Amino acid sequence: MPAPNSAPPPRPILDLAGLTLRLGGLTSLADVSLRQQRGTVLAIVGPNGAGKTSLLDCLTGIRRPSRGSAHFWPTRRVRGAEGAGAEARGPVELVGRSAPAVARLGIARTFQETRLFDQLTALDNVRVGIEAKAGGGTWRALLPRSRERREIRAARSAAWDLLEFVGLADRAGDRAACLPHGARRRLEIARALGTRPSLLLLDEPAAGVTAVDRAWFAGLVGQLQARGVSVLLAEHDPRLALAVADAVVVLEAGAVVAAGTPAEVGASLAGLGAYRAPGAAGR
Numbered sequence: 001m002p003a004p005n006s007a008p009p010p011r012p013i014l015d016l017a018g019l020t021l022r023l024g025g026l027t028s029l030a031d032v033s034l035r036q037q038r039g040t041v042l043a044i045v046g047p048n049g050a051g052k053t054s055l056l057d058c059l060t061g062i063r064r065p066s067r068g069s070a071h072f073w074p075t076r077r078v079r080g081a082e083g084a085g086a087e088a089r090g091p092v093e094l095v096g097r098s099a100p101a102v103a104r105l106g107i108a109r110t111f112q113e114t115r116l117f118d119q120l121t122a123l124d125n126v127r128v129g130i131e132a133k134a135g136g137g138t139w140r141a142l143l144p145r146s147r148e149r150r151e152i153r154a155a156r157s158a159a160w161d162l163l164e165f166v167g168l169a170d171r172a173g174d175r176a177a178c179l180p181h182g183a184r185r186r187l188e189i190a191r192a193l194g195t196r197p198s199l200l201l202l203d204e205p206a207a208g209v210t211a212v213d214r215a216w217f218a219g220l221v222g223q224l225q226a227r228g229v230s231v232l233l234a235e236h237d238p239r240l241a242l243a244v245a246d247a248v249v250v251l252e253a254g255a256v257v258a259a260g261t262p263a264e265v266g267a268s269l270a271g272l273g274a275y276r277a278p279g280a281a282g283r
C-alpha cells in the first residue's frame with residue numbers, strides 16, 4: 001500500500017516500442033523504444049542524420065514506420081475545466097493515423113524549416129491553428145450568425161493571448177514573411193499551441209536563432225509544462241537539451257545509444273567526448 005504522502009505514480013503520455021523506419025535502402029530508425037511521462041519534457045538528442053526528424057514524422061502521420069508501435073494517451077478535456085479538469089483516456093496507436101487525425105488527438109508539432117503562411121499576418125497565422133481545431137470554415141458555415149461571430153471573437157482573442165505568450169503581440173499585424181527567423185520560430189509555436197495540444201513536438205526550435213531567442217526557448221519549455229503541455233524536443237545541441245529536459249534519449253544512426261536523466265546522459269556523453277559542459281574550455 002502506498003504511503004499517505006507518496007507522490008502519485010507517473011502516468012505515461014507516449015510509449016514507443018521497436019519503432020523502425022526504412023527509407024530507400026537506409027535505416028533511419030532502428031528499433032527505437034522509449035517512454036515519456038505526462039507533464040514532462042523529453043529531449044531526443046543526436047547529430048545530423050541521427051533520426052530525430054524521422055521519429056517526429058513517424059509520430060505525426062507524415063511517415064509510416066516499417067515496424068513497431070507508438071502509443072499515445074490522449075487527454076479528454078472536461079467541459080469548463082483546464083489542467084486539473086483534464087482526464088487521460090486509454091492509449092491509442094499513432095502508427096497508421098493521418099496527420100490531421102494525430103492533430104485531433106492533441107498532438108501538435110513545429111518543423112525544422114518553419115512552415116508558416118507567409119502572406120498572412122502573425123495574428124492570422126495563429127488564428128488558422130485555432131480555427132482548424134474548431135472545425136474550420138465548413139463547420140462554421142453551419143453555425144447560426146450570432147454563434148459564428150462569437151467563435152470568431154473567441155479565436156481572435158485566443159490568438160492574441162498566444163502571441164503575447166510567445167512575445168510577439170507587437171508584431172501581430174506584420175506579415176509572417178517580414179518576421180526575422182527567431183520570431184518565425186516563436187510564431188510557429190504559437191500556431192501549434194492554438195490547437196490546444198497535450199503533447200507538443202518541437203523540431204530543433206532554437207536552430208539558427210540569436211542568443212536572446214535561445215534563452216527564451218529554454219524558458220518557454222518550463223512555461224509549457226506549467227500549462228500542462230508535455231514536450232518532446234528534438235535537439236541537435238545536447239547543452240540545451242540537458243538544461244531543459246526531465247529525461248533525455250540519445251539517438252545515433254537511428255538507434256538509441258543512451259537514455260536517462262540529464263545528469264546520467266550528460267555524464268555518458270562527456271565520457272564519449274561528445275559533450276562539453278557549458279563554460280568548459282575550448283567552447
Ligand SMILES: Nc1ncnc2c1ncn2[C@@H]1O[C@H](COP(=O)(O)OP(=O)(O)OP(=O)(O)O)[C@@H](O)[C@H]1O
Pocket residue numbers: 023024026027028046047048049050051052053054055112236
Ligand atoms: N526522404 C528521405 N529519403 C531517404 N533518406 C532520408 C530521407 N529523409 C531523411 N533520410 C535519412 O534518414 C536519416 C535520418 O534523418 P533525419 O532527418 O531524421 O535525422 P535528424 O536527426 O533529424 O537530422 P537533422 O538534424 O540533420 O535533420 C538520415 O540518414 C537521412 O539522410
